Amino acid sequence: MDEQRERAAQEAAFCERLLAKSGENVLRETLRDAASVEAWAHYPPGDVFDPESGGQWYYHCHLPAADGTEHGHYHCFVRPDGANGPVHHLIAIGVDAFGKLHRLFTVNQWVVGDTWLPAEATIALLPRFDMQLAKPSYLVNRWLTAIVTQYQPEIEALIRERDQVLSERAGEPEQVRGDRSLEVTSALLIG
Numbered sequence: 001m002d003e004q005r006e007r008a009a010q011e012a013a014f015c016e017r018l019l020a021k022s023g024e025n026v027l028r029e030t031l032r033d034a035a036s037v038e039a040w041a042h043y044p045p046g047d048v049f050d051p052e053s054g055g056q057w058y059y060h061c062h063l064p065a066a067d068g069t070e071h072g073h074y075h076c077f078v079r080p081d082g083a084n085g086p087v088h089h090l091i092a093i094g095v096d097a098f099g100k101l102h103r104l105f106t107v108n109q110w111v112v113g114d115t116w117l118p119a120e121a122t123i124a125l126l127p128r129f130d131m132q133l134a135k136p137s138y139l140v141n142r143w144l145t146a147i148v149t150q151y152q153p154e155i156e157a158l159i160r161e162r163d164q165v166l167s168e169r170a171g172e173p174e175q176v177r178g179d180r181s182l183e184v185t186s187a188l189l190i191g
Helices: 003-021 026-030 119-128 138-150 152-167 173-177
Strands: 043-049 055-060 070-078 088-096 101-107 184-189
Touching (some): 003 138, 026 070, 070 101, 088 152, 119 152, 138 152, 152 173, 152 184
Antiparallel strands (some): 043 055, 055 070
């Protein structure tokens, strides 16, 4: 593991340890202000956006869940031109009910309705996802940043696989990216 990935792994573990000392985890911290958790709702409401980096994220869950382990996932984006510019989906980070990293995955364009970028242009945005905000939770923001950095080579491979999967489907690219029968385009189980 190179030095940057090792530092990111240490930061993710540090965030988890600090939350655990208070009886929390990244999931509970994310949902802290939610009266109840509803499928498809964004947590926190309005998403989290860092105007300096252009990074953005939200958490949500589905019913039924993706599998017997995943509670929900964080969708991570970058808006390189600011809050009013195009938004580009980077990766989804699935966690279990205890806030532990479960999987990384990419989705078809229709799932998040982002502005489409091919793999290499999307990969070039990964270093921009750097959430340095105190709210809604500094530790969740830093944990997400650390996960994206720690798993950057794996995320790059998933983004390339996303494009490969889409290119193998019949139809015009815009039709394939809008095909509701194809939701998850690539995935990697972590825990």
